[in-house]
Amino acid sequence: MRLSPLVVTDEDRDELGSWVRSRTIDHRYAQRARIVLLAADGESNRAIGDAVGMHYNQVAVWRSRFAELGVDGLFDEDRSGRPPVYTHDDVIRLVSFITEVPPDGATRWTMEALAARMHEHGCAISASQVWRICCGLDLKPWQTQSWMTSHDPDFWEKAADVCGLYLDPPDNAVVWSVDEKSQIQAKSRVNPTKPARPGTPTRRDYGYVRHGTVVLFAALDVHEGDVAGWVTDSTRSENFVEFLHDLVAYTPEDLELHCIVDNLSAHATPLVEEFLEAHRNVFLHNTPTHASWLNQVELFFSIIERRLLRHGDDTSRDELAARIIDFIKDYNRHARPFRWTYDGRPLKVA
Numbered sequence: 001m002r003l004s005p006l007v008v009t010d011e012d013r014d015e016l017g018s019w020v021r022s023r024t025i026d027h028r029y030a031q032r033a034r035i036v037l038l039a040a041d042g043e044s045n046r047a048i049g050d051a052v053g054m055h056y057n058q059v060a061v062w063r064s065r066f067a068e069l070g071v072d073g074l075f076d077e078d079r080s081g082r083p084p085v086y087t088h089d090d091v092i093r094l095v096s097f098i099t100e101v102p103p104d105g106a107t108r109w110t111m112e113a114l115a116a117r118m119h120e121h122g123c124a125i126s127a128s129q130v131w132r133i134c135c136g137l138d139l140k141p142w143q144t145q146s147w148m149t150s151h152d153p154d155f156w157e158k159a160a161d162v163c164g165l166y167l168d169p170p171d172n173a174v175v176w177s178v179d180e181k182s183q184i185q186a187k188s189r190v191n192p193t194k195p196a197r198p199g200t201p202t203r204r205d206y207g208y209v210r211h212g213t214v215v216l217f218a219a220l221d222v223h224e225g226d227v228a229g230w231v232t233d234s235t236r237s238e239n240f241v242e243f244l245h246d247l248v249a250y251t252p253e254d255l256e257l258h259c260i261v262d263n264l265s266a267h268a269t270p271l272v273e274e275f276l277e278a279h280r281n282v283f284l285h286n287t288p289t290h291a292s293w294l295n296q297v298e299l300f301f302s303i304i305e306r307r308l309l310r311h312g313d314d315t316s317r318d319e320l321a322a323r324i325i326d327f328i329k330d331y332n333r334h335a336r337p338f339r340w341t342y343d344g345r346p347l348k349v350a
Contacts, residue, residue, distance in 0.1 A: 003063075019033035036063070038051060086129070098141045111134075150288045152289040154288070179301070187210050188315045193311075227328050259285065262286070
């Protein structure tokens with residue numbers, strides 16, 4: 001016996017049609033809407049099942065649900081499920097634990113530790129359930145956010161001095177952004193790295209052998225984009241002064257050198273003072289404490305870290321030093337100054 005077409009009002013047909021066409025609605029609801037629309041066109045349950053990829057007995061269920069309850073019948077009914085083993089008060093207690101300092105000298109809570117603490121207070125809850133509650137409340141005791149605040153009393157004066165060198169440099173002067181990148185490891189992989197192939201990323205051995213560390217002294221010509229670099233063994237004051245001598249030799253004699261530096265102790269030693277006394281055309285400009293991000297050479301350090309150092313494979317410090325210098329030479333062939341977007345007006349909150 002063939003079923004008669006399902007009766008669907010024009011209003012319901014429009015709504016169900018929008019379900020079928022929607023790109024965001026859950027697939028199951030779009031599938032049920034198609035069932036009803038095909039049933040309204042007189043299709044059999046078997047034909048509908050073949051069209052929507054569902055057994056014809058299940059098609060009959062949704063057909064009957066619509067006939068009885070209309071569009072509301074196409075939604076899933078609430079399921080009872082397993083009753084929770086914790087109460088509202090237990091959730092409040094869990095939140096209070098998360099916002100307290102962990103016990104026994106620990107520095108952060110784990111899900112297991114929270115579950116154990118809840119057990120001590122008579123709530124038999126699992127670590128996985130603790131995690132689900134935390135996710136539902138957007139609590140993340142496994143994460144830590146860090147920040148750094150400059151308490152330099154001369155912050156604004158120093159920041160304005162640095163920004164002024166970027167925006168309005170002195171006449172007959174070169175502005176160098178100077179810093180050291182320390183603890184660069186020379187290390188080689190135990191097994192050779194395999195290059196990327198279609199469908200397979202670059203593969204590197206997890207194990208490696210350390211061959212020592214080097215320090216890169218670098219100076220960025222802020223308004224031309226060129227980089228001067230020297231690789232050595234430490235950040236001590238003697239090396240800093242030696243690098244300043246290199247910058248003096250690198251710069252035409254009739255120009256002043258304005259060097260932007262951070263607050264490393266090696267930048268303020270008697271040896272540095274002697275150098276400045278002997279070279280009256282060299283001036284050091286300190287960034288505020290904890291504000292070395294104002295120093296544009298940090299942008300170059302980010303570039304060399306990503307493009308050369310992070311995945312480097314070097315069998316000695318000398319090999320690493322040579323590759324760094326070669327990278328700088330190649331970089332300078334296409335160097336451009338970084339675009340300084342700060343226009344001198346107060347920054348607005350996003």
